[in-house]
Amino acid sequence: MNNVILWSGQPEMVDDRQLSALIVKLLALGYSKDNIVVFFGVGLYSAANSQLVATMKANNFDPTHLRHADPADFVRVLQQWAFPPNVGGPPQFMFFLANDHGCNNAFTVEEKDGNGPAGTHGGGPVPMGGPDPWGNDDGSMLPYPPRE
DSSP states (O other): OOOEEEEESSSSSSHHHHHHHHHHHHHHHHHGGEEEEEETTTTTTTTTTTTHHHHHHTTTGGGGGEEOOOOOHHHIIIIIIIITTTTOOOOOOEEEEEEOOOTOOOOOOOOOOOSTTTTTTOOOOOOOOOOEEEEEEEEOOOOOOOOO
């Protein structure tokens, strides 16, 4: 079992597109959607405003796998989900990637458009909420029991 945690604390549009493309790639490589958690801004976005949310919904992710990018919740997810105590078969591999502020283009899985004027280089912030908001902004725990 391999776990994936993706982080984008202050996502811009380029971050949204990159994480969406990365999830498609991870699923194509055989990663389970149940083992992918995304910490993304405030954790509650609309598929109309976010390609990442549209991708997660289209692939039947549970909304609790899109989480508020909060350091305390990140630690809790690491302790209780990624590396739970007293587990007979802990994960053998953990993949973590952070992209943020529209600036991490080192791994670009799509063609990038280059940097625009200051403050717009990542396409601007991903709009929060929107029609039919989806995700998890209350810090609830992931929807399955601890591994044994």
